[in-house]
Amino acid sequence: MAKLSPETLRERSDHILDAAGRCFARAGFHRTTMQDICREAEVSPGALYIYFNSKEALIAGICERDRAEFASRFAAMPLGGDFMEALADLGRHFLEEPLDRRLLCIEVGIEATRNPKVGEIQKSVDDFIRTSFRELFTKLKDEGRIAPVFDIETVLDAFLTIADGLLWRRAVDENFKADVVLPPLLHAVAALLRPITDGAKS
Amino acid sequence: MAKLSPETLRERSDHILDAAGRCFARAGFHRTTMQDICREAEVSPGALYIYFNSKEALIAGICERDRAEFASRFAAMPLGGDFMEALADLGRHFLEEPLDRRLLCIEVGIEATRNPKVGEIQKSVDDFIRTSFRELFTKLKDEGRIAPVFDIETVLDAFLTIADGLLWRRAVDENFKADVVLPPLLHAVAALLRPITDGAKS
DNA sequence: GCACTAAAAACGAACGATCGTTCTTTTTCA
DNA sequence: TGAAAAAGAACGATCGTTCGTTTTTAGTGC
Numbered sequence: 001m002a003k004l005s006p007e008t009l010r011e012r013s014d015h016i017l018d019a020a021g022r023c024f025a026r027a028g029f030h031r032t033t034m035q036d037i038c039r040e041a042e043v044s045p046g047a048l049y050i051y052f053n054s055k056e057a058l059i060a061g062i063c064e065r066d067r068a069e070f071a072s073r074f075a076a077m078p079l080g081g082d083f084m085e086a087l088a089d090l091g092r093h094f095l096e097e098p099l100d101r102r103l104l105c106i107e108v109g110i111e112a113t114r115n116p117k118v119g120e121i122q123k124s125v126d127d128f129i130r131t132s133f134r135e136l137f138t139k140l141k142d143e144g145r146i147a148p149v150f151d152i153e154t155v156l157d158a159f160l161t162i163a164d165g166l167l168w169r170r171a172v173d174e175n176f177k178a179d180v181v182l183p184p185l186l187h188a189v190a191a192l193l194r195p196i197t198d199g200a201k202s
Numbered sequence: 203m204a205k206l207s208p209e210t211l212r213e214r215s216d217h218i219l220d221a222a223g224r225c226f227a228r229a230g231f232h233r234t235t236m237q238d239i240c241r242e243a244e245v246s247p248g249a250l251y252i253y254f255n256s257k258e259a260l261i262a263g264i265c266e267r268d269r270a271e272f273a274s275r276f277a278a279m280p281l282g283g284d285f286m287e288a289l290a291d292l293g294r295h296f297l298e299e300p301l302d303r304r305l306l307c308i309e310v311g312i313e314a315t316r317n318p319k320v321g322e323i324q325k326s327v328d329d330f331i332r333t334s335f336r337e338l339f340t341k342l343k344d345e346g347r348i349a350p351v352f353d354i355e356t357v358l359d360a361f362l363t364i365a366d367g368l369l370w371r372r373a374v375d376e377n378f379k380a381d382v383v384l385p386p387l388l389h390a391v392a393a394l395l396r397p398i399t400d401g402a403k404s
Numbered sequence: 405g406c407a408c409t410a411a412a413a414a415c416g417a418a419c420g421a422t423c424g425t426t427c428t429t430t431t432t433c434a
Numbered sequence: 435t436g437a438a439a440a441a442g443a444a445c446g447a448t449c450g451t452t453c454g455t456t457t458t459t460a461g462t463g464c
Contacts, residue, residue, distance in 0.1 A: 030232040044441045109374050150386045158386035165367025172311050184352045184360035184394055191393030192386055204412050204459045246415045
């Protein structure tokens with residue numbers, strides 16, 4: 001008796017995760033202390049350790065949640081109609097995220113190269129994104145709506161590299177302006193995909 | 203009397219910096235301990251602190267040296283003749299760096315967002331690179347060798363974002379293959395610059 | 405060229421601070 | 435009221451750094 005309801009448990013765990021996310025984004029994984037997170041979440045160490053039994057678990061938790069959110073947001077993107085316009089929308093949406101999340105994204109990416117557990121989580125997002133775009137590009141090619149000069153896998157590599165450039169720059173460059181870079185980058189991507197408009201070459 | 207010659211001092215300081223660089227690349231700035239660096243350099247803490255009086259100084263030293271090396275290497279690049287070929291060379295050269303340096307590059311970039319001293323160093327590299335390419339693109343445009351659709355500054359932003367994508371991916375993606383991504387990315391960059399070949403539009 | 409010397413360089417045990425984590429106590433709630 | 439949840443002082447480990455000691459080194463007189 002006196003066990004908190006699953007919803008309450010989930011609520012408090014999320015609350016701590018939120019606080020941890022802010023701390024990690026602010027100072028990086030290895031410079032934020034457990035005390036920092038406790039202070040940010042207004043929770044005692046004892047309470048924190050009920051929900052996460054190590055700092056590692058907290059990092060993994062952040063990564064996992066970040067992954068899930070990104071995947072679901074990405075999956076909800078409508079890539080059916082005018083796909084170049086949809087890509088632009090995706091880009092804009094992607095670049096409107098708060099600074100917290102931007103830095104966290106980078107932080108996770110680096111941690112993934114050194115922490116196997118985080119590495120696995122990160123890999124699953126990467127695979128998800130790659131697969132999603134591969135399917136899209138393949139479909140578009142099969143339907144004759146694009147005529148890429150390079151094969152799909154190569155175009156995919158280049159496309160994802162450009163996307164990573166945005167990922168990096170939006171986090172690191174304080175003067176970053178989405179509406180400036182997005183048009184030329186979409187132009188560059190169009191050169192890779194070579195979309196067919198009205199059956200005539202562009 | 204019995205003071206070491208400036209060359210010897212420089213030698214040993216470089217030796218420590220080398221070791222620190224390897225450690226930092228391996229585990230990141232904030233997870234490598236001074237003991238790690240001492241072990242790697244085969245030097246006692248006391249000796250290390252003669253050459254660098256804090257961990258901060260060591261980080262700044264690494265950044266500074268990295269910056270200088272990159273700048274000089276970049277400045278030595280021949281961008282005179284066929285500039286698309288020169289860009290390809292630059293890219294290949296850039297992507298052949300050892301993994302150590304790749305991860306260090308990313309590490310420095312993040313540290314720059316949180317450590318003012320590193321931030322200044324990083325900014326000076328960024329400015330140098332941006333200025334170099336701005337001058338190149340402006341010259342090419344004035345000479346009628348390129349006909350970009352967007353203005354120079356916008357093209358520059360997009361170009362540097364793509365370059366950052368390479369910077370990130372070559373460090374983080376273990377399956378990264380330079381010879382696969384480089385051709386399509388150069389194709390994309392060409393779409394931005396629109397080089398003029400033999401006076402005819404491509 | 406060789407002992408001698410004084411200062412610089414290097415050593416490495418040890419310091420205080422702070423880290424992640426635990427544990428005893430107190431509070432909260434079904 | 436009894437067990438779960440939260441609190442927060444305290445733990446051992448480890449961090450960056452220091453400091454008393456030893457070793458090395460370049461200059462000196464012979």
